[in-house]
Amino acid sequence: MIVDAIQLSNTEFEGKNNTYLLRGDEIALIDTGVSTPQTENALRTGLADHGLTVTDLDHIFLTHLHEDHIGLAGTLQRESGATVHAHSADAPLIARKSEAVDQFRQTQHKFFDRWGMPTTARRELLDFFKHHDKLRGEPADLTTHTDGDVITVGNKQLTVVHTPGHTAGHIGYAFEDKDGTALFAGDALLPHYTPNVGGADVRVSHPLDSYLTTLSRIQDADFERAYPGHRHLITDPAARAQEIIDHHHERSQRVIEVLNKYTAADAWTVSAELFGDLSGVHILHGPGEAYAHLHHLTKNGVLTEDDGAYATKSDTKHHLKDLFNEIE
The missing domain is CATH 1.10.10.10 (Winged helix-like DNA-binding domain superfamily/Winged helix DNA-binding domain)
Known part of the structure; x- marks a missing residue:
């Protein structure tokens, strides 16, 4: 299985989004970027650089519910017929099930009150949400997974690694190659930023505790490298996890x-x-x-x-x- 990074434009969040193209007996993507014409064009161009089109996609693997990772999933699925994979905890929000979205917004408002968020700040934030809803694109039909599930992609296998904290259903996908075990890490492990916990998904009941456990799990797994959702390859995931633990301390x-x-x-x-x-x-x-x-x-x-x-x-x-x- 060959892994190629396609970097997508994104001025909305952390920037420099990555989608990863997996080439082998089957073709897959890890995450998709936001749903904007610029990002879609960049993704299509990235596929074309490898002699591929959207119709060649067999699988789309989503790491978590945020729009800069799922925005184009529905559009790509409609065109390709690809199977779209996600964790069961994030799936209702990725699919935009009305009951799940309503409950999520109600929970957010409860936390805004609990945090002491002023009215003016809340209005600005709600305007931001309204403006950015379009970045989520068309909802995809999902195949859901939990920790430890093994998914076959051509002649290779990806293992689901539940990495909660940033979101309740955040997952990575681990795989073996000649250089050892690697992880598609999403936003659980980033090379420059520390992923937000607490605000990014208010459903996580113990956000920092959950995330610190995730970082310890990444260390214990001793991955040779991690492919993050933003910016460049992480060549020492355990060391980077320790840096983030130290930052939170x-x-x-x-x-x-x-x-x-x-x-x-x-x-x-x-x-x-x-x-x-x-x-x-x-x-x-x-x-x-x-x-x-x-x-x-x-x-x-x-x-x-x-x-x-x-x-x-x-x-x-x-x-x-x-x-x-x-x-x-």
Whole structure:
């Protein structure tokens, strides 16, 4: 199986989206980019560079529900008849089932209240959502999977690896070749950014805990390389996972420093201290990230929480030492 990266234009989110073309006895794509004419043209051109057209596609593998990964899936499926694969937890939102979408939006609004999001910021965020809905494109008919499922692609196999945190149903696809085991990582492991947790999918009940478990699982798997959803190949996935774990430990320390300035503070207040003024999707991601850390620290006995207001305990330093061994 030959793997080729096709980089797609995307000014909407992290940028420099990758779709991966798998060539062998069958033809497959990993993720598809947003549904815009520019991205679709780039994808079609990328296929043509390898002597292929959309009609040659047999499979489309989606890593998670966000529009910069699923936007063209329905369009490509209609033209090719390809089987589109996704995790069962993200599938109802990818397919835009009305009940699932309504429940998701209701849950978001509950968190906006809990985080203390101001009315003006909420209006801007809702306008952003409305404008970006079109980037999701046509919904695809999905074949769903769970952790450990093995999917045959020609004479090769992909193994589903559940990697929640960024979304509830985020998955990677592992495969073996002559150089060892590799992972199509989606947004679970990125070379420059740390994927948002907390805001990116409010259905994840313990977002930071889930994501830290995912990073530990990636380390334990000892992948030779990872193909991320954005930017360049990761040649040492375990080391990159550790860098992100260290980043979150440092951010938790910063959250404690912020809370020491207040008697108690909500996620929006902590977010403002961490990230400053926010716009666009970051109105969601900022307080979501702050909440993920606040919830993690509360769950592990470092903070107290009362109706969305968080405060430090008198023995916070002791608790932090227990939670993060490397903190002095």
